[in-house]
Amino acid sequence: EPEVTQTPSHQVTQMGQEVILRCVPISNHLYFYWYRQILGQKVEFLVSFYNNEISEKSEIFDDQFSVERPDGSNFTLKIRSTKLEDSAMYFCASSEDREPTDTQYFGPGTRLTVL
Amino acid sequence: AQKITQTQPGMFVQEKEAVTLDCTYDTSDQSYGLFWYKQPSSGEMIFLIYQGSYDEQNATEGRYSLNFQKARKSANLVISASQLGDSAMYFCAMRADLNTGFQKLVFGTGTRLLVSP
Numbered sequence: 692e693p694e695v696t697q698t699p700s701h702q703v704t705q706m707g708q709e710v711i712l713r714c715v716p717i718s719n720h721l722y723f724y725w726y727r728q729i730l731g732q733k734v735e736f737l738v739s740f741y742n743n744e745i746s747e748k749s750e751i752f753d754d755q756f757s758v759e760r761p762d763g764s765n766f767t768l769k770i771r772s773t774k775l776e777d778s779a780m781y782f783c784a785s786s787e788d789r790e791p792t793d794t795q796y797f798g799p800g801t802r803l804t805v806l
Numbered sequence: 807a808q809k810i811t812q813t814q815p816g817m818f819v820q821e822k823e824a825v826t827l828d829c830t831y832d833t834s835d836q837s838y839g840l841f842w843y844k845q846p847s848s849g850e851m852i853f854l855i856y857q858g859s860y861d862e863q864n865a866t867e868g869r870y871s872l873n874f875q876k877a878r879k880s881a882n883l884v885i886s887a888s889q890l891g892d893s894a895m896y897f898c899a900m901r902a903d904l905n906t907g908f909q910k911l912v913f914g915t916g917t918r919l920l921v922s923p
Contacts, residue, residue: 724910
């Protein structure tokens, strides 16, 4: 069964460093998303992406964040200068369509620890 | 705006018994989807079951069923014949808001289910 994959599974970085989180969405999906989950809290939407453009972003997704689809398979989230409060689990998700009835499938997550 | 409320921070159930995890939602949209995800201690988010706002029948997927009561805006997850492997965090989520963006998922705070032998 096709699945969303994410690398690395765990990333430790120093405050102020740049990190890139990588995702490979399900191959026939066209809509991509990033969510984050701070430890013990609920999952929060960051950004959605379609046709090489951001389609929606949350207040969390400020100028420190960017997303890119550098090739036909990868989808990346970059944090330019990490802060302590960026420590969280970051989930990539993809869906075939944009309808409310369409399921978003999640990757296993990347746990980001900022020291 | 959409909102999901899960009022049970934790639930306990004995193996082989059924358990209901509550979820209420709030939206002014007519078309929306309701989803349940399971998050085991390993951290991944596993899709379990989906209910569309126009679906007349309650969704079922194996041991999972969704008790959808539209008038009450509730979408409770029922797990029948609980297994030890069902111990996890369970999140209810909604996708709506056709007029803006691409229908992000809005999550509740989750319910931690513990299944005892």
